[in-house]
Amino acid sequence: MTEHRIKNMEEFAAVSGLSRPTVSKYFNDPASVRASTRQKIENALEKFEYQPNIYAMNQNRKLTKNVGIVVPHLADPFFAEIARTIEARCIEAGYRPTMFSSYGDPDQETEILNLLRSMKPAGVLLAPLGRLSDRSEIEKFCRDVPTVLFDSNLEGIGAAFVGSDNFSFVNQTVEYLTRTGEAPLFFEMKTPANPNANKRRQAYLDVMQRLGHEPHVVKIEGEGWAFEEIGKRGAMQFLTRGNWPTNAILCSNDRLAIGFLAAAYELGIRVGRTPDCVLRLASNDDHPFSRFTCPSLTTAAHDYDSVSSASVEKLLQLIESGGKYSSRSEQLFEARLVLRNSS
Amino acid sequence: MTEHRIKNMEEFAAVSGLSRPTVSKYFNDPASVRASTRQKIENALEKFEYQPNIYAMNQNRKLTKNVGIVVPHLADPFFAEIARTIEARCIEAGYRPTMFSSYGDPDQETEILNLLRSMKPAGVLLAPLGRLSDRSEIEKFCRDVPTVLFDSNLEGIGAAFVGSDNFSFVNQTVEYLTRTGEAPLFFEMKTPANPNANKRRQAYLDVMQRLGHEPHVVKIEGEGWAFEEIGKRGAMQFLTRGNWPTNAILCSNDRLAIGFLAAAYELGIRVGRTPDCVLRLASNDDHPFSRFTCPSLTTAAHDYDSVSSASVEKLLQLIESGGKYSSRSEQLFEARLVLRNSS
């Protein structure tokens, strides 16, 4: 029982009865060595607990197994959830994901990209801030590092975009609200940072026209990422002002809707589909908390799983093709209407 | 205009008119070189955009500038928020934080610690899972790496613990509820994973005894991290059963309370402090969403800022003392009672 702590791959190769290059190959890709050899290594691995020095590994590798995941705001459960799923997918695929959040700050987003560049990642999954992003910085980054955009599209940037079909979201909610009652107005922030918001407004206008109803867009004030607070304040104004053109509200996203519902509750205005309610509300995203609002929120749900899987898959393809791609692809997933009690 | 891309520190040292060891010293600690030298480097830095290879840097350094931040569940806005604050503090202090989340899984927590160990971090800030954590693994890890525990205490493990004073939380909420109405019952999960939950129950029992009221603890079923769902289901049962010993509820944490309020709303049971309400509810944590519940939630707030600052400060002290400490310290911060509409 030689209780000799293994210090490097040389020593570990010795105790597994192999040469260092072979062991190196194994750690690079376990399937690249013969089964019997793999056994030898894995036996030794159990007895001696060694793991390669990640810094030495990555220093000389052209391509690391690192993958960067960047989201605009990790404290938003929506992004936390999707980042979590993507992270899991990357690990399954044998990569080492690292998560970053710019917390709504464009400068921090740029810093993250710089840090990532120095990490020589195999690829990056990036959900950009949107309107606030420094487009040229992101563009520059995408030229150096294989990058797949998700959630927020920046036209023409990155090798691919994977996201949700905003038209499908709004189409379903508007159609449902209209079919079961009055056609909705659209409740949104005046200057949304996220490009999806703009697409959703456009989709709302399109659908309303198609259905032959007059559109009403309510734009509320507010900057930053405190959407619930913004939604609540905006709803307070909207609700106390009265004189609503319709009794159906479609919020641009769930976080605004959460604020809206809080305002309605405080004002004693019943929201829901029962006869005693004066307003009906629907929204988009299926935020993790939307099933616990009062009333629970009718919303168009992202296909989280598909978006995550497709993003990662796209990135893996891109990596395997050496970062080259013939044309930028965009993949959009349909929404799934989730009927709850708010409409 | 020599558009020559700098490849390594040697080249960068050349263009800044210095020797490599000096430049190396600068990157290790900018204050360790003469002011005029620092200027030279920073001038060159603006013209030539070079950043040292992080892998080569860390390979041979006894201690990196890396700091690990580990939380039990990043998709929980509470942890996302505290992780965010801690991350910012670390960056301010010149360290490079990396965030990890075990997502409630003990195995993943252990894996994270193993990965961290191989990153040779200067220190780690760890909020362990709690009851589910593999104590021996964490203990082993803390022997190798300077570690400060936060949020959840594991007695005797790590160099220090920084958290909130659960007694102060419960003391304030119980005292408030009792003073303004009936004494509360305590609503919690049967087998809470988080040690704070146990301390809160104990604090509740203590306070009730001190105030001369009979305690009532309602324990609801449920495993995992879907606290809102668990709270809602448990509240559904509790509320439909009727025959409540008191009209005041103290939830162990806000996420349970969010579920409780959702259940009450669905059942048409009014919660709040107005005369038309049949129940009053308070809770602990001041979860980011607790101001948007219906009604908004009266809760005992963590001193987020102090906990984050103190944790990081403690870790920095620990790092500067070479990871040595004479005795394990515990630092607890008082709660701040936030009165909203639920009681």
Added chain:
DNA sequence: ATTAGAAATTAACGCGCGAAAAGAAATTTC
């Protein structure tokens, strides 16, 4: 100007691994 002390330079080594090339050994194929 002299000089001690601080700061920078030179030179050299090593870290732990990736990578590549050439040859030996094992395995598969017919």
Added chain:
DNA sequence: GAAATTTCTTTTCGCGCGTTAATTTCTAAT
């Protein structure tokens, strides 16, 4: 069983930097 193929070993080089020790240069004082 020999040939063809795959897999492994040996050898060697280099990555980009940390680190150290011995000098040299600079700075700030006497």
